[in-house]
Structure formats: structure tokens, C-alpha cells
Amino acid sequence: MEMVEGVWRALDTRVTQGVWNLLRNVMGVELTGTPTTKGLPLIDSPTPIVLAMTLYLLCVVAGLLWIKAFNLKPRAQEPAPLQALVLLHNLFCFFLSLYMCVGVVYQAILNRYTLWGNAYNPKQTEMAILVYMFYMSKYVEFMDTIIMVLKRNTRQITFLHVYHHSSIALIWWIIAYHAPGGEAYFSAALNSGVHVFMYLYYFLAAVLRGNEKVRRKYLFWGKYLTQLQMFQFMLNLVQAYYDRKIHAPYPPFLISILFYYMISLLVLFANFYVHKYVMSSSKGNQKAKKAE
Numbered sequence: 185m186e187m188v189e190g191v192w193r194a195l196d197t198r199v200t201q202g203v204w205n206l207l208r209n210v211m212g213v214e215l216t217g218t219p220t221t222k223g224l225p226l227i228d229s230p231t232p233i234v235l236a237m238t239l240y241l242l243c244v245v246a247g248l249l250w251i252k253a254f255n256l257k258p259r260a261q262e263p264a265p266l267q268a269l270v271l272l273h274n275l276f277c278f279f280l281s282l283y284m285c286v287g288v289v290y291q292a293i294l295n296r297y298t299l300w301g302n303a304y305n306p307k308q309t310e311m312a313i314l315v316y317m318f319y320m321s322k323y324v325e326f327m328d329t330i331i332m333v334l335k336r337n338t339r340q341i342t343f344l345h346v347y348h349h350s351s352i353a354l355i356w357w358i359i360a361y362h363a364p365g366g367e368a369y370f371s372a373a374l375n376s377g378v379h380v381f382m383y384l385y386y387f388l389a390a391v392l393r394g395n396e397k398v399r400r401k402y403l404f405w406g407k408y409l410t411q412l413q414m415f416q417f418m419l420n421l422v423q424a425y426y427d428r429k430i431h432a433p434y435p436p437f438l439i440s441i442l443f444y445y446m447i448s449l450l451v452l453f454a455n456f457y458v459h460k461y462v463m464s465s466s467k468g469n470q471k472a473k474k475a476e
């Protein structure tokens with residue numbers, strides 16, 4: 185037991201030092217914890233989230249190698265335990281997202297937040313707990329990729345997906361550790377709101393699997409969901425631009441992260457949108473013309 189504790193302490197010191205150096209050298213920031221979330225599970229040090237990200241990336245690589253090595257293709261029908269896992273995961277994420285969205289909006293109203301330009305106040309404990317919960321939900325969302333691997337859906341395991349899922353977890357750790365409230369409320373509320381629809385979409389996709397005609401009929405709104413996600417990133421980008429302009433009383437380095445991160449997601453999602461909806465529909469039209 186003592187040995188395990190010793191190894192953990194040595195690892196924790198190294199990882200923490202590495203993250204601190206990275207933030208100091210790249211962003212010029214000395215990161216300090218806030219007393220509001222101090223002591224909660226997996227928050228006092230960056231080691232748990234860095235280890236989870238590393239494990240996540242290793243699982244993705246191992247999964248892709250496994251699929252490639254055995255030349256595995258998606259199954260016509262999923263085994264029952266996998267189907268149950270997918271349904272339960274999506275239901276859980278749906279209700280969790282709904283709870284966080286309503287909770288954050290309610291706290292924002294209670295604390296008289298304006299749309300943008302809000303400061304972080306360590307006395308707003310409930311808001312901080314909700315932002316912390318949002319950070320914790322990023323661990324749960326790693327399961328999305330595990331589902332893709334188990335379903336052997338390599339078409340879904342894209343750079344966009346893995347980049348998003350691994351980076352967002354670290355970003356929300358920094359926010360939950362340093363300033364869980366203020367301007368972060370907007371992303372937390374908006375993103376969990378969008379995720380309510382996203383997990384409903386994934387839930388329905390799993391339920392209706394096997395009947396492509398019915399699935400296409402009930403999931404026609406996938407395209408609008410992607411547009412909604414892009415609109416969300418656009419709003420966050422304008423928020424970050426506005427906050428920089430007015431020198432909002434929220435840590436400037438967090439606003440900079442939001443600004444550049446949103447640009448990266450917009451570029452990746454625009455590429456996804458063109459490939460999934462524009463190019464595939466023009467290919468479909470060409471096929472239909474040939475058939476005539």
C-alpha cells in the first residue's frame with residue numbers, strides 16, 4: 185500500500201510540474217486553485233485528468249489497431265450487452281446534460297449574471313459545483329469513443345472526435361480548478377443544452393438501428409444538429425471576442441483558450457459538415473442521375 189502511495193506521489197509531482205511549466209511557458213500563467221472546488225474528487229491536481237487522457241488515447245490507438253489487425257467490420261446487429269450499454273450511456277448523458285443546462289441557467293439568473301462579461305465569484309458555490317460537474321461529465325464522455333471502438337465504427341473515430349474529446353477534458357479541469365463560474369457559465373449552459381439534443385440523436389440512432397428507412401425518416405434533423413453545434417461555437421467565439429474587447433473581469437488566458445479553441449472546432453466541423461452533408465448528397469444526386 186505504501187509503495188503504491190509512493191509511486192502515486194512521485195507521478196503526481198512530475199505530472200503537476202509538467203502541467204505547471206507548460207502553462208507558465210506557453211500562456212504565462214501561474215495556475216492557482218479556488219477554495220470553492222478544493223477537496224472535491226479529481227480536482228486538486230492535474231494528474232487524474234492527464235492520466236485519464238493518456239489512457240483514453242491508448243485505448244483509441246489499441247482499438248484502431250485491433251480493428252485493423254483482424255479486419256473487423258461493423259456488425260449487422262449489435263450484441264445485446266453492447267446495445268444496452270449504448271442505450272444506457274446515451275440516456276444517462278441526456279439527463280445529466282439536461283440537469284446541468286437547467287441548473288447553470290437557474291444559477292446564472294439567481295446570481296444576476298448578464299449574458300457576457302461576468303466575473304467569477306468564489307462565494308457562488310452552487311454555480312461552482314455545477315461547473316465541476318460539467319468537468320466530471322467529460323470523463324463519462326470518453327465512453328462515446330469506447331462505444332465507437334466496440335461498434336468497430338472507424339468512420340466515426342476521426343481526428344475531430346478524438347481531438348475534441350481529449351482536449352475538452354483538460355480545458356474543463358483548468359476551469360473547474362481555477363475559476364468555476366463567471367464567463368464559464370455560458371459555455372457550460374450552451375454546450376450541455378446542445379448535448380441534450382446530441383445524446384437524444386445518438387439514443388434514437390441506436391434504437392432505430394437495423395431499419396435504415398425508418399432511421400433516416402426520424403433522424404433527418406442530424407444535419408440541423410450539426411448546424412446547431414457550429415452555431416454554438418460561433419456564439420462562443422463572439423463571446424470570447426467581446427470579452428477580450430471589454431477586458432471582461434474573467435481570467436484573460438481562459439478567454440484566449442476559448443477564442444482559439446472555438447476557431448479550431450469551427451474549422452474541423454465545417455470540414456465534417458461538407459463531407460457528411462454536402463459531398464455525400466451531391467454523390468447521391470449523381471448516382472440517381474446515372475440510374476435514370
Ligand SMILES: CC(C)(COP(=O)(O)OP(=O)(O)OC[C@H]1O[C@@H](n2cnc3c(N)ncnc32)[C@H](O)[C@@H]1OP(=O)(O)O)[C@@H](O)C(=O)NCCC(=O)NCCSC(=O)CC(=O)O
Nearest residue numbers: 270328331340345348378382386389390393406409410413
Ligand atoms: C450528428 C452528429 C452529432 C454526429 O455525427 P455522426 O456522423 O457521428 O452521426 P451518425 O449518424 O453516424 O451517428 C449514429 C451512430 O452513432 C452510434 N452511437 C450511438 N451512441 C453513440 C455515442 N454516445 N457516441 C458515439 N456514437 C454513438 C449509433 O449507434 C450509430 O451507429 P451505427 O451507424 O453503426 O448504427 C454530428 O453533428 C457531430 O457531432 N459530428 C462530429 C463527430 C463527433 O464525434 N461528434 C461528437 C463530439 S463533438 C461535440 O460534442 C461537440 C459539441 O460539444 O457540441
